[in-house]
Amino acid sequence: MSGLLGQINPGLLLVLVGFAGCFIPVQRVRQALMVATPVVAMLLLTLAERGTDLSTVSVLDMELILYRVDSLSFIFGLAFLIASLLNAIYALHTDDRLQDGMALAYAGAAVSATFAGDLMTLFVFWEITAVSSVFLILRAGTKAAYQAAMRYLGVQIFSGVLLLDGLAYVYKSTGSLSLDAFTSFDQPGAKFIFAAFAIKAAFPFMHNWLQDAYPKATIVGAVVLSAFTTKLAVYAFARMFPGFEMLIWIGAVMTVFPVFFAVIENDLRKVLSYSLNNQLGFMICAIGIGTPLALNGAAAHAFAHIIYKGLLFMSMGAVLYRVGTAKASELGGLYKSMPWTTIFCIIGAVSISAFPLFSGFVAKAMTMSAVASEGYVIVWLMLLFASAGVLEHSGIKIPYFTFFGHDSGIRVKEAPFNMLLAMGMAAFICIAIGLPTIGGFGYGWLYNMLPCTTTAPADVCMMTGDEIKPYSPYTLDHILTQLQLLMFAVLAFILLKRFGLYPPERPGTILDTDWLYRKPGYGMVKWAGTVWGKAGPAMTAFVTGIGVRTFEKIETTFSPRGALARGPLTVGMALWSAVLLGIVMLVVLIAS
Amino acid sequence: MNVPPERDSSGRFLKPEHDEPKPNDDDMHPMSKLLFGWVGSPRTPFIVLLLVVLICAGLVVFDLSHNRHEYLDFANANGFYAIWGFAAFALAVLSGWPLGKLLRRDEDYYGEADTTPQDVEQDK
Numbered sequence: 007m008s009g010l011l012g013q014i015n016p017g018l019l020l021v022l023v024g025f026a027g028c029f030i031p032v033q034r035v036r037q038a039l040m041v042a043t044p045v046v047a048m049l050l051l052t053l054a055e056r057g058t059d060l061s062t063v064s065v066l067d068m069e070l071i072l073y074r075v076d077s078l079s080f081i082f083g084l085a086f087l088i089a090s091l092l093n094a095i096y097a098l099h100t101d102d103r104l105q106d107g108m109a110l111a112y113a114g115a116a117v118s119a120t121f122a123g124d125l126m127t128l129f130v131f132w133e134i135t136a137v138s139s140v141f142l143i144l145r146a147g148t149k150a151a152y153q154a155a156m157r158y159l160g161v162q163i164f165s166g167v168l169l170l171d172g173l174a175y176v177y178k179s180t181g182s183l184s185l186d187a188f189t190s191f192d193q194p195g196a197k198f199i200f201a202a203f204a205i206k207a208a209f210p211f212m213h214n215w216l217q218d219a220y221p222k223a224t225i226v227g228a229v230v231l232s233a234f235t236t237k238l239a240v241y242a243f244a245r246m247f248p249g250f251e252m253l254i255w256i257g258a259v260m261t262v263f264p265v266f267f268a269v270i271e272n273d274l275r276k277v278l279s280y281s282l283n284n285q286l287g288f289m290i291c292a293i294g295i296g297t298p299l300a301l302n303g304a305a306a307h308a309f310a311h312i313i314y315k316g317l318l319f320m321s322m323g324a325v326l327y328r329v330g331t332a333k334a335s336e337l338g339g340l341y342k343s344m345p346w347t348t349i350f351c352i353i354g355a356v357s358i359s360a361f362p363l364f365s366g367f368v369a370k371a372m373t374m375s376a377v378a379s380e381g382y383v384i385v386w387l388m389l390l391f392a393s394a395g396v397l398e399h400s401g402i403k404i405p406y407f408t409f410f411g412h413d414s415g416i417r418v419k420e421a422p423f424n425m426l427l428a429m430g431m432a433a434f435i436c437i438a439i440g441l442p443t444i445g446g447f448g449y450g451w452l453y454n455m456l457p458c459t460t461t462a463p464a465d466v467c468m469m470t471g472d473e474i475k476p477y478s479p480y481t482l483d484h485i486l487t488q489l490q491l492l493m494f495a496v497l498a499f500i501l502l503k504r505f506g507l508y509p510p511e512r513p514g515t516i517l518d519t520d521w522l523y524r525k526p527g528y529g530m531v532k533w534a535g536t537v538w539g540k541a542g543p544a545m546t547a548f549v550t551g552i553g554v555r556t557f558e559k560i561e562t563t564f565s566p567r568g569a570l571a572r573g574p575l576t577v578g579m580a581l582w583s584a585v586l587l588g589i590v591m592l593v594v595l596i597a598s
Numbered sequence: 599m600n601v602p603p604e605r606d607s608s609g610r611f612l613k614p615e616h617d618e619p620k621p622n623d624d625d626m627h628p629m630s631k632l633l634f635g636w637v638g639s640p641r642t643p644f645i646v647l648l649l650v651v652l653i654c655a656g657l658v659v660f661d662l663s664h665n666r667h668e669y670l671d672f673a674n675a676n677g678f679y680a681i682w683g684f685a686a687f688a689l690a691v692l693s694g695w696p697l698g699k700l701l702r703r704d705e706d707y708y709g710e711a712d713t714t715p716q717d718v719e720q721d722k
Contacts, residue, residue: 145716148714150711153710222715265690266690266694269691270701270702327719328719330719343625378668398691415622417625482664483667487666487673489657490679495686498688499691500646508691509691514707516701
């Protein structure tokens with residue numbers, strides 16, 4: 007029985023229930039399903055056997071592997087399922103069929119893509135994540151959200167098209183669609199697939215869809231969006247491009263540049279979106295290093311990040327729900343009316359900042375150690391800078407300007423109970439996986455799930471279990487250095503604030519590289535449209551005019567009413583015809 | 599002698615009649631009073647600063663007496679993380695001044711000033 011249940015793809019279950027949920031009008035029935043399904047899915051996942059093809063289907067002579075679990079996909083899949091449960095609880099106060107259903111279908115598509123055993127299955131669910139998630143932006147109902155959703159959809163679909171191109175090359179050259187890791191960019195299809203993943207992982211200059219769409223999504227939508235798309239791309243990179251040196255540098259840049267945007271951004275959900283980029287940078291960098299320690303770092307970071315980033319988005323969502331804005335310039339002093347939200351937000355903030363005893367500490371440590379042990383000095387310094395940067399925008403700016411700082415005088419009710427429950431559960435996980443191992447608690451639970459453990463098969467880590475050294479985050483050196491970094495950064499904040507050197511929060515739009523296509527790019531397309539709108543009819547009129555004039559000339563000359571048909575000229579025409587014929591015959595005679 | 603309206607006869611600035619109303623703390627959440635009652639105290643900023651300075655000093659002193667073993671040699675220097683953390687944070691924050699001037703535009707720059715989603719609470 008358990009063998010049979012273990013073959014049911016939990017992701018597919020979520021997708022089916024999600025789509026069905028869009029048609030269930032009774033709020034409580036629908037939401038009970040939305041909460042129960044991820045729980046059932048988690049149970050199914052625990053029953054799944056590792057390393058075998060659990061569900062296959064044959065389409066057009068291609069054997070597609072719909073469900074295959076190994077140590078790498080397990081941790082990502084489990085994180086996605088936990089996130090979908092938290093999201094469903096967080097959404098209980100709303101009655102939105104489309105949002106409820108699509109949120110679950112989107113989560114299911116991400117889970118299914120994680121457990122896909124071949125490129126074609128990955129592609130199909132890759133596209134379902136794009137199509138289902140766009141509704142979470144559209145449901146915000148504003149013009150800005152509609153426009154952002156269209157840009158988002160365009161970018162996501164483009165990523166899918168690149169993936170399809172890539173898999174076609176792979177299939178043509180190897181005759182297989184397997185998810186084997188690439189070893190070089192020269193392999194057929196590698197560049198296309200890399201670009202497809204890069205878009206979804208929001209690499210620098212491809213990142214704008216994220217900061218554009220997430221802050222404009224619904225309150226629940228932003229929480230849901232923060233968990234899946236980008237981490238699915240991280241998983242895909244870990245699966246197919248581990249050890250690609252280019253990723254180390256791209257990841258390092260990704261950690262640093264959002265810090266500067268997040269400092270000046272006023273919309274706190276957009277600050278969190280930049281922060282998301284920064285966090286993805288750590289994971290991408292670790293995948294580029296590609297050693298077992300680094301891959302473990304990427305997976306642990308992704309797991310911890312899905313929970314604490316969701317928690318931070320939830321807390322900002324709760325504020326937005328009650329106050330009506332998430333702009334730092336309009337908030338402040340909310341600890342007086344939302345104490346529980348304040349506490350949960352602070353737990354998310356210290357987790358993402360990687361304070362000891364919280365999840366970020368045990369996750370980020372592996373990446374930092376892996377980068378240092380491989381001797382990438384500049385990259386390591388960049389990541390260390392970015393660690394202080396995270397503390398600035400997510401660790402301090404988000405809680406300080408929302409809940410403390412200048413008292414805005416806003417007094418609201420505490421967040422709805424379901425929101426608090428979801429935040430409480432997320433906060434619990436942040437602490438539970440961050441503590442030193444005590445009893446069944448602590449980071450040991452997370453570390454046992456990592457892809458490269460002594461018992462994990464060699465196919466994910468390219469190394470046998472015996473060669474993998476266990477890692478311990480709670481060393482005196484690590485605690486001391488991390489506390490030094492963070493506490494001196496906190497000291498910097500207090501001094502800068504005290505001496506009036508901290509830039510005030512001001513409303514405004516911060517330009518990013520999307521300015522290029524949203525202003526000059528859009529302007530050029532609009533100009534070309536205007537020019538074509540005028541030049542097109544003019545060209546048509548010109549060509550038509552020539553045709554009309556030519557026809558008129560021929561008609562006035564040759565028609566029955568024409569010049570050659572009138573009076574003696576009719577005879578003349580016959581005569582000319584005879585002369586012409588004679589000349590032709592003469593030429594033919596001479597020529598022959 | 600003509601005296602501007604905001605000054606008294608001796609030319610000193612008058613205290614404005616209506617100070618900005620102080621937000622009312624009477625309806626503070628009971629849990630807030632319990633957990634964060636200390637935040638509003640005028641001495642709190644100084645005490646927090648003092649605590650942070652003491653912790654920082656403690657960390658540096660401990661670093662002096664402890665021999666660390668880092669992968670990268672220069673990171674073994676006493677107080678390396680402290681200096682890097684302070685400098686990185688200060689650089690990130692101070693860059694906000696020129697960057698804000700350079701990159702900040704009007705809220706309606708892209709014609710998207712209204713981004714409040716429809717699922718905010720309606721009957722506040």
